Amino acid sequence: MNDAPLPPSSPVPDLPQGLADDLELIAEMTADFALSRDIEESLRVGLKLIAERMEAEAASLFLMDGDSGELVCRACCGPADVTGLRLPKGDGIVWRAVLRNRPQLVRDTALDPDFTQKVDDATGFTTRTVLCAPMSVRDECLGAIELFNKRGNLAFDDDDRRILQALAASAALALINARQAAAMAEREAFRRELALAFDIQRAMLPPSRPADFPIHGINRPARGVSGDFFDVVELPDGRIAFTIADVSGKGMNAALLMAKTASLFRCLSKRLDGPGALLTAIDSELAETGSAGMFVTMVAGILEPATGRVVLANAGHETPLLLCGDTVRRIEGGMPPLGIDPALFADGCPESEIELGGQTLVLFTDGLTEARGEDGEMLGGEGVEELLLRHRALPPPARMAAVVDAIAPKGAALRDDMTMVLVEERKAALDRQFPARPESLCDIRRAVSAAVSALGCGQDMAGDVVLAVDEACQNIIRHAYGGGDGDIRVRVERACGDLVVRLNDSAPPVDCARLLPRPLDEVRPGGLGLHFIRSVMDRVEFLTSPDGVGNLLQMSRRIDPR
Amino acid sequence: MKMETQERGTTVVVTLAGEIDLQHSPTVRRQLMDLMFEQRDVLVDLSRVAYIDSSGIASLVEAYQAARKNATRFVLVAVSAPAMRVLQLARLDKVFALADTVDAALAG
Known part of the structure; x- marks a missing residue:
């Protein structure tokens, strides 16, 4: 079958x-x-x-x-x-x-x-x-x-x-x-064009400068292309021109107007004397060929690094801030935005003069101040100041990155472009690394003494600061490193009329709460160091170390005018 | 730092000079504590001390405490201005016995 x-x-x-x-x-x-x-x-x-x-x-x-x-x-x-x-x-x-x-x-x-x-x-x-x-x-x-x-x-x-x-x-x-x-192919082509525009725009931003350069900026665009920009141009006579600007509107039009304004700044800053004349000239160029209804808010400035003197002009931009410790001065005054009507600038553009003297000049776009915090409230100028103060131990580029990160964590979609420029003198009277050993203390005292004197402090104050630094270094050697190998970086500078000393180690984090000066009523050896430091310095704080490793002790004391 | 000792009768005069910091204070401490162990009367001449830190002060405090226990004499003599500044900061200027000169201390 x-x-x-x-x-x-x-x-x-x-x-x-x-x-x-x-x-x-x-x-x-x-x-x-x-x-x-x-x-x-x-x-x-x-x-x-x-x-x-x-x-x-x-x-x-x-x-x-x-x-x-x-x-x-x-x-x-x-x-x-x-x-x-x-x-x-x-x-x-x-x-x-x-x-x-x-x-x-x-x-x-x-x-x-x-x-x-x-x-x-x-x-x-x-x-x-x-x-x-x-x-x-x-x-x-x-x-x-x-x-x-x-x-x-x-x-x-x-x-x-x-x-x-x-x-x-x-x-x-x-x-x-x-x-x-x-439609998909078109979107893809558009996306590629946008990426290209983004690259071109990136290339227009100035290169990042060494940490001790006095002017640094940051730009984080909201979507692909940005209407914000900043620039820093070194002039042949040693002065440095800088600017921050925000173009009205978003997208490709704003990006094109931004590109034009940036080129004008770059070209004219080398030829014109002073930011007022510069803004006036840019205004007349923009107004002549500008697109209807679009305008640019802009601050231009020139720093004379030898003297710390800054001349600023403002065309409708967010008010620049001058930070000195936790006090803030607003640099008010200025003109309407650029590109609206050349008649507005017929009499030129007024300038403000600032002596930096260890203060920090902060320029930013409204993407920062109008960003909303976790509570949904706009950050405002105060919020930006507070963030800058919180991260003041960081060098300017890292400080700005920390501020922007705090507003919008990396990778988060931004509501608006965020741009910031910091101008501050980065001249330390002493910035040196020493081995964390008792034998270094003598060298450290010599170096600090010379630096403090060079910054115009009297002999008594110099003696006190040397004692404080020595005591703090002893603590680092004995307690932070526990006698092991390591380095101490000692930085002495003058900032807003204060003498500021920073000691940075790479030891494991020290529990600051346990570092209490002992009561003086009991007579016994030991524990006096921190008491000395607190006695002779006006302010002693533990800050977050810039690179996230080790401890950063900052001590400051008012320099008495002699 | 330099340290010299000199016998003046039953009293030992320890003369410190230069900078007494963490590097040198262990030497100072050992010398002073040896003398305390021997129950000697000690004068410490600080006239040529350019700098003293908390570790140097701690050595002096330790010797002071031992002398009190032994009921021996422990006097700081001719304290230099920088050393006095640090004693004052530690509010020890009223704790230690002080004398202007070695002779005055010996007579006292």
Whole structure:
């Protein structure tokens, strides 16, 4: 029984020849649309295939024009070319097919009241019979395919109607796919252009300078391209020109205006004397060729590093701040933004003069002040000051990065561009590393004594500061490093009338709470060091170490004017 | 730092000079504590001390405490201005016995 041979498997039944051809036609059309870079061309090819299959003498393909609401002929084959013909809503058989979303078969045009003679009159073609099917996918109708006159003087019939309905639906699907692919390619191209613009803009920002350079800036764009910028230009006479600016609006227009303003600054800062003249000149250039309704807020300044003197001019920008410890001075005054009306700058632009003297000049854009904290409140100038104060132990680039990170953690989408510039003298009377050993203490005392004297402190104060530094270094050697190897970096500088000493080690973190000076009532050896430090210095604080390693002790004392 | 000792009868005069910091204070401490162990009367001449830190002061405090226990004399003599500043900071200027000169201390 099992030996009986299996009957041969039945072959796949052949499709009726007509249907197989139609499937092939649909496949060909879909593939052509999918591969096409030119949708118009694919429409023409598709229509020609359909017209041949349906044995039509002529065919037209109409697509809905979203703007006008009209049907527009986008492809055509046959003796007359009506490509570009526009059919206002409700006109003729094509619109009937579209509005009813059903194929329309007109065996004899003479009997159809919707048939209009207009086209025939214009082209000289004689339309006897019409078959029209909507190009629709589900409820979305993209247009219609209309066939005229079946060859051999025949009329279209119901079979033709069903076939054209299927072909038109396939054409619609292929068109939708092709349109989506084109939109995607366009988005991709736009994204690439944006990335390119971003790179160009990055390249316009000044290079980062060494840590002891007096001016540093940061720019974090909100989306791809930014309307903010800053620049720092070293002038041939040793002075340094700097600027921060915010272009109204966002996106590509703002980026282009920013690029123009940045170029003007770079070019004019070397030729014009003073920020007031600079802003006036930039204003007149922008107003002459500017785009309507766009403007630029800008602060320009020039620092004379030898004296610490800064000249500033402000055109409608956020008020610059001058920070001195925890006190703040606002540098008020200025002009309206640039690029609005050159008449506003007819009398030039006023300037302010500042003596830095160890203070920090802070410029920023409203992306910082208008950023919202966790409580949803705008940060404001006070918030920016508070963040700068909190991170004051950091060198300027890291300090600005810490402020921006605090407002928007790295990678978070920003609501607005954030840009900041810090101007401060980075001149330390002493900045040296010593081995953390008792034998170094003598060298440290000599170096500190010389530095303190050089900063204009009297002999008594010098003696006191030397004692405080020595005691603090002893603590680092004995307690922080516990007698092990290590270094102490000693930095002495003058900041806002204070003598500031910073001792930085790379020892494991010291629990500051345990470092209490002992009561002096009990007479016993030990524990006096911290008491000495606190006695002779006005302020003693443990700060976060810039590189996150070790301990940073900052001690400061007012320098008495002599 | 320099340290010299000199016998004046039953009293030992220890003269310190230069800078007494963490590097040198262990030497000072050992010398003073040896003398305390021997129950000697000690005068410490600080006239030529240019600098003294808390570790130097701690050595003096330790000797002072031992002398009190022994009921021996322990006097700081001719304290230099920098040393006095540090004693005052530690509020020890009223704790130690002080004398202007070695002779005055010996007579006292």
